[in-house]
């Protein structure tokens with residue numbers, strides 16, 4: 216019922232030419248895959264070349280961030296409309312790197328989510344605890360607070376339009392992955408919260424991706440968990456062969 220999503224977060228890697236080459240290779244390798252939604256999220260400046268490389272395929276284009284206003288004097292920012300106009304249909308919001316390095320709060324993320332949905336983009340909303348929080352048993356309370364803050368004032372119709380990514384910060388780019396069981400526990404917890412905040416039917420529909428050192432060696436076991444509906448892949452999405460293997464890992 217939930218169509219799995221495998222999204223590649225290319226972060227600040229791949230210039231125009233490299234992005235075109237990678238997207239072209241990914242397209243070639245994944246042309247027979249129809250059971251999953253594939254999303255590529257290159258840096259802003261590489262969006263046009265990836266758009267060109269995937270045109271006419273079933274691969275979706277996504278961005279890694281956006282501003283919550285329609286337009287205005289916000290130097291260095293990009294609006295939802297601009298992303299749509301460039302061919303994006305997804306946008307990653309609230310990534311832990313945005314929270315940690317650029318001071319993004321749940322309130323800011325909430326404004327971005329609302330704007331993205333209003334404009335017709337599908338947000339991939341990231342939540343997750345840092346190592347210290349996990350070690351002190353605070354994972355659930357941290358994730359709950361992020362969910363409540365990010366989804367404040369969002370209605371049932373809107374919540375159905377977004378994707379959640381659980382990314383334990385200690386697992387991002389570190390080579391450490393949550394075990395499938397650890398990850399699924401948090402996914403189940405998130406689904407329960409969505410059920411309480413909205414309803415059971417919506418909770419069953421919402422796609423919850425796992426992110427944090429997903430690679431071909433661990434993706435099969437992670438994706439086999441009942442509440443894990445796909446993956447948000449960083450490092451391993453920068454190579455067509457490893458991304459291909461992750462997409463096919465079931």
Ligand code: PGA
Nearest residue numbers: 387388427428448449450
């Ligand atoms: P990683 O990044 O796969 O390199 O750990 C995941 C992410 O930050 O989305």
